[in-house]
Amino acid sequence: MRYFAIMLLLAGCLSGQQLPSDQLGQATIQQYATQALDWERQYLRIDTSNPPGNELASAHWFKQVFDSEGIPNQVLEYKPGRANIIAWVRAANATAKPLILLNHMDVVTSVPARWKVPPFSAQVVDGSLYGRGAQDMKSIGLAQLVVMVMLKREHVPLARDVIFLATADEEVEDEGSDWMVQNHPELVRNAEYLLTEGGENLLQDGKVQYVGIDSAEKSPFWLHITAKGRPGHGSRPIADSAPNELVRALAKLVAYKTELKVLPVTQAFMQAMAPLESGERARCFRNPQGAIHDNACVQMITSDPSLNFLFRNTVSLTMLGGSEQTNVIPGEAWANVDVRLLPGEKPEDFLALMRKVVNEPNVTVEAQEKKFRPANASRLDTPMLAAIRQVSAHYFGDAPVVPRMTSGYTENQIYRELGITSYGFSPYATTAEEGATEHGDNERIRVEEVQRGFRVLYDVVMEISAAK
Numbered sequence: 001m002r003y004f005a006i007m008l009l010l011a012g013c014l015s016g017q018q019l020p021s022d023q024l025g026q027a028t029i030q031q032y033a034t035q036a037l038d039w040e041r042q043y044l045r046i047d048t049s050n051p052p053g054n055e056l057a058s059a060h061w062f063k064q065v066f067d068s069e070g071i072p073n074q075v076l077e078y079k080p081g082r083a084n085i086i087a088w089v090r091a092a093n094a095t096a097k098p099l100i101l102l103n104h105m106d107v108v109t110s111v112p113a114r115w116k117v118p119p120f121s122a123q124v125v126d127g128s129l130y131g132r133g134a135q136d137m138k139s140i141g142l143a144q145l146v147v148m149v150m151l152k153r154e155h156v157p158l159a160r161d162v163i164f165l166a167t168a169d170e171e172v173e174d175e176g177s178d179w180m181v182q183n184h185p186e187l188v189r190n191a192e193y194l195l196t197e198g199g200e201n202l203l204q205d206g207k208v209q210y211v212g213i214d215s216a217e218k219s220p221f222w223l224h225i226t227a228k229g230r231p232g233h234g235s236r237p238i239a240d241s242a243p244n245e246l247v248r249a250l251a252k253l254v255a256y257k258t259e260l261k262v263l264p265v266t267q268a269f270m271q272a273m274a275p276l277e278s279g280e281r282a283r284c285f286r287n288p289q290g291a292i293h294d295n296a297c298v299q300m301i302t303s304d305p306s307l308n309f310l311f312r313n314t315v316s317l318t319m320l321g322g323s324e325q326t327n328v329i330p331g332e333a334w335a336n337v338d339v340r341l342l343p344g345e346k347p348e349d350f351l352a353l354m355r356k357v358v359n360e361p362n363v364t365v366e367a368q369e370k371k372f373r374p375a376n377a378s379r380l381d382t383p384m385l386a387a388i389r390q391v392s393a394h395y396f397g398d399a400p401v402v403p404r405m406t407s408g409y410t411e412n413q414i415y416r417e418l419g420i421t422s423y424g425f426s427p428y429a430t431t432a433e434e435g436a437t438e439h440g441d442n443e444r445i446r447v448e449e450v451q452r453g454f455r456v457l458y459d460v461v462m463e464i465s466a467a468k
């Protein structure tokens with residue numbers, strides 16, 4: 001205990017200054033930590049597997065906590081059993097626009113037979129709390145709840161409103177956030193910042209290696225390619241049949257190398273990660289602008305799927321169709337292609353490029369859907385990112401804070417369209433093994449992280465929202 005106290009003191013000295021949560025005292029923090037674990041176990045027991053979702057149950061659970069704490073809130077049931085909930089801790093004299101703490105309440109489905117304990121039992125095994133949503137993303141939602149309660153109970157003078165928003169259906173159609181933006185834009189659009197999932201703090205060999213902040217996302221722009229030709233019997237080949245034309249078109253498509261580009265987020269990501277790399281890789285990481293004109297670096301980037309997508313619009317051939325029978329040459333053959341565009345790209349330009357690349361008679365290239373949600377990114381030179389850096393230095397030592405672009409999708413994209421600076425940030429440190437349980441079996445979080453994460457988030461929220 002004594003040793004622990006000395007270590008804390010040292011950590012405080014090293015980081016040079018106190019964090020807002022230090023002022024609450026150890027006993028108070030311990031009370032919140034106990035409360036966080038208790039609430040998290042209750043929350044994980046609510047089955048919000050999507051489909052069908054049933055987020056109304058979890059919205060009601062949040063509501064009873066907010067009500068008992070005297071925090072104004074509103075449950076928005078947009079269809080039977082499906083609901084969002086929004087809650088507010090308001091600034092008496094706001095001088096800045098609100099911060100939104102966003103989380104989705106639904107979770108993906110599970111196969112209980114493959115789990116060590118039932119996925120909605122919230123049991124602790126060997127120091128880890130098991131439950132569907134422990135990584136994605138009930139634990140972050142829970143930390144956001146605890147922060148709201150702390151702001152209220154501690155009577156923190158705020159410079160901005162802090163808004164809690166929990167949504168339905170992120171894992172399937174994202175109806176919850178779409179409904180919110182379409183039907184109640186007035187509740188969200190005025191915000192300056194938003195924090196939600198998408199961040200990752202990798203714990204390896206007992207040390208956090210990096211603090212990953214999702215600041216940009218790519219966007220799907222799926223294509224449908226069709227070839228037409230004369231049908232016939234398989235025993236009498238037709239040189240320009242639909243399948244043959246399709247194969248020629250696709251051969252050009254998969255061989256085509258899209259242009260390498262260095263966006264600000266990629267520049268920041270590569271340079272922040274450079275110290276964790278060695279040799280030739282480190283050289284490429286240190287100078288990404290130079291790397292895309294350097295043969296060895298281009299080879300390194302394009303052969304590593306975790307890097308390649310950061311630098312270019314990507315094209316993946318995924319579905320193929322032709323005849324139903326081996327001895328029938330069909331009059332039509334088709335393919336679907338998963339294209340992912342970088343922020344700032346124009347889909348019509350990319351479609352025109354793909355048509356030029358294919359350039360086969362009787363082959364058409366079309367977008368699968370008329371509506372395209374453009375990829376977007378948030379700025380990196382913001383006070384919010386500075387606050388995250390400052391707090392991270394205290395909790396995670398010299399781990400670099402790394403802006404990242406995700407190849408997947410989070411709700412950040414919807415809210416960035418409203419002009420809100422939106423980041424994926426997790427207050428938890430996660431091992432690679434734990435991270436891999438997201439959407440998998442035995443999803444879990446270590447109890448010590450449940451009892452610390454809310455505090456990390458509280459300090460970030462305070463740095464950016466407390467009245468100075």
Ligand SMILES: [Zn+2]
Binds near residue numbers: 104136137170197
């Ligand atoms: Zn999620």
